[in-house]
Amino acid sequence: MAAIIEVRDATKRFGAHAAVDRVSLSVAEGEFFALLGPSGCGKTTLLRLIAGFETADGGSIAIDGTDMTGVEPQDRPVGMVFQSYALFPHMTVAGNVGYGLRVTGVAKSEIERRVAETLALVKLDGYAERMPAQLSGGQRQRVALARALVKRPRVLLLDEPLSALDAKLREQMRHELVRLKQSVGITFVIVTHDQSEALSMADRVAVMELGRVRQIAAPDELYEHPNCRFVAEFIGRINLFDGRAAGVVEEAGGRRLIVEGAALGRVGVPMNGASAAASALAVGVRPEKVRLDAAEPDDQRIRLQGRVVEIAYFGETSQIMLALDGGATVSAALTNATRSVRPGVAVGDVLWASWDPADTLVLET
Amino acid sequence: MIARQIDFAARRDLRAVLAAGLVFLYAPILVLIAFSFNDSRRTVVWQGFTVEWYRQAFEDEALLEAALNSLIVAAGSTILSTLLGIMLGLALHRYRFRGKASLEGLVYLPIVVPEVCLGVALLVFFSALDVTLSLATVIAGHVVFSFPFVAVIVRARMAGFDPALEEASRDLGAGTWQTFRCIMLPHMLPGIAAGALIALTLSLDDFVVTFFTSGPGSTTLPIKIYAMVRFSVTPAVNAASTVLILLTALAAAAAMALNRRDTTRELP
Ligand SMILES: Nc1ncnc2c1ncn2[C@@H]1O[C@H](COP(=O)(O)OP(=O)(O)O)[C@@H](O)[C@H]1O
């Protein structure tokens, strides 16, 4: 698919501080794309560069094949949903939604038709004459969506669209956004600091840190194959152990990297791209890939022995934390797959935590 | 007996002090209004109700001309100072520029400078430029002390304006002027109206600046009333004063009502 947004080396500085630092990414037509990262990493600034509210200090941004340098926000084929919604307080819902059509000289009958149509799309029929102050947070959100969508932009930009909603509403709105995206078929670029939002909604996610993009990948790729320590730690939970490369061995299953570390001992892990020359590595494994046994497991698995120090119950899973000799810890997530069976684990038990070498992540730090 | 000291923290004493203050402030005005309806030339004794003095005042050509001048000056200076005040208030709200702090200080200057000094300064200025004193110079003088009030009010109003609204408007395809007219102006409007009414009030009852900047034929109502009083306090003066009080009070009350509505009709 063709790229609808092409960002090349975009940089935005506020004083000496680069809020967006040489970011390059391309969003495909019709894609649901997420910008994910901790607060202050430059997500909003990048979105505002795309919308035209900030002027880049370097690099270029093209939308639909057209370079956007010097193009005013009102002339860009994008619609923005602001974090604060930014509804016009002195206009009714219909006035807000129709605003973008009125100022561009669309005929009155056409405006009425499209406003009604879009309000129906966001399930706000019957609210046309309300004032924004008379709406709940979720309803205001929908008005903001309708107001942007009624203009039929090529791209909808959403800045933390769910952050102002409470947990229950957020979940509901998440489904709603995916549904909306499917029914209007345009490209969505969403900014969020909540990894579960990004992973659950987006086709692809760009993970940002300190103004830079660290990895752009599909959600499962990000989770299972993070390309750096930051991404691995930011997305989901992970057990990480410091180590260093200590050689490469040829085995039947392929080349293996030997990693040595204080907590880890000496283990062989699949190379998957890690450099044998890297002196500092982190070896990681996701908690749900860790198995707990009373007896030492078979030879193939990487294993660590420890004492249970904490059992955290999350409903669908229980997280068991083992303390290893030397102070490191390893967590295992056990699925509470049935109501009756609880993991037969108690604090103080000495257990083996083990995992398949293929599930091991080797990250350069 | 030991005289009890006034305790400014006690509710009862505070009320008494407040009441005394109010009487001191408003009693003269009430007396003036009352005697403008008094059926007697001697203004100190109540003789009965009459509107004779109003009739006389309205038949006094010079008084009428002064009233008309007052209205012209008030209208002119209100319009001009409102426009200037909007522009200055917006500039102070929106832009960061060199010398902004000094400009902000200068805005307050006409508010704090003693009016007499302002009047003298204007007179010197006009005569230096060889400008003949007329209604135009009076209007200019009134604009000088009125527009800072409008600027301050507009700026305060804009401080509560969410800049994202402006961005949302542009994102939806509106140009700069459309955004100003459809989004920012409606937000500013209560502030503009309040500012304009204050300018109107200030202009209607101004004496000092007008005294220095008016020439023959450009006498306003306060100046005229003062001139009449110098000969004798006639009941017609009381009537004219009452009309002036009424006009200013109406404008001030409208300004206050607008300001109140302005603060109670915000988004939560
Ligand atoms: N208008 C601005 N002036 C100065 N610094 C800014 C401005 N906007 C953002 N920043 C800074 O740029 C960095 C990135 O901000 P932002 O893009 O809002 O982050 P995010 O949306 O990821 O939380 C932050 O350090 C922030 O303080």
Ligand SMILES: [Mg+2]
């Ligand atoms: Mg942000």
